[in-house]
Amino acid sequence: MSTSAPHRQVTPSEVLARKGGTPLVCLTAYTTPIARLVDAQCDIVLVGDSVGMVLHGLPSTLGVTMDMMILHGQAVARGVSRALMVVDMPFGSYEESPQQAFRNAARLMAETGAGAVKLEGGVAMADTIRFLNARSIPVMGHVGLTPQAINTLGGYKVQGRGADADRVLADARAVADAGAFSVVLEKVPATLADRITAQVAVPTIGIGASVGCDGQILVVDDMLGLFTAFQPKFVKRYGELGHSAAEAIAAYADEVRARRFPAAEHVFTDTPKAPPA
Ligand code: KIV
16 A cells, blocks of 8 residues: 555635745646646646647637637646646637527536636626635636737736726626635736735736736746747746747758658567577
């Protein structure tokens, strides 16, 4: 019998209990191998609808479907054993009514094994969050810049500057009061993020927000330097894997054209190697 403690997955209540504590470390993942790497270091792995732009080349997150989220959620679940896995609800899957949101959230959780869902919106989504929470679906909120709303927000603009701060604060409050176990603050001024963090009872997870948030999240392909189509100011590149991959592919192409690959060690002889005596 093993004497080591079994792996236990982080729960939404444990995330909630981290309010004001050691910052929560969160990243997105969309595939099994990256999920394994993220799981080893993070408290939360988010299967973000950013998958549409990052892996599928879509111009925004609006074209992401339930089927895409389920497929990537299942792939990520195979690589996660410790972190809390959260799956994004895609555009159009929850806004119509709390009942529609429940149906799709339950499907996302049942078919992927996720421990929670994330949805975008503040005051307008509070009743839906309350409805889901009362029916055993833990919800992570997302306010400030909500990329599914770029057509009404007028693009990927900073939210909550000047007199607009109270609107974003009210959104964060509504989400927390409705029972979300945490709330993502995206692209809001640092002073506002700090105010919200001080005033809401649930952990704030910043992306383009403030170092004072209760946690931070980035899109993994952004911070690894794999997604380089554009780079928001809030992304710090911790790696340059895109450059490494381009160099490796160029080296392969050169060697194939020069007939230097495959070399003797990569091809098979006519007779099998004798097994060791
Ligand atoms: O879809 C996503 O990746 C997100 C995070 C960046 C918060 O919502």
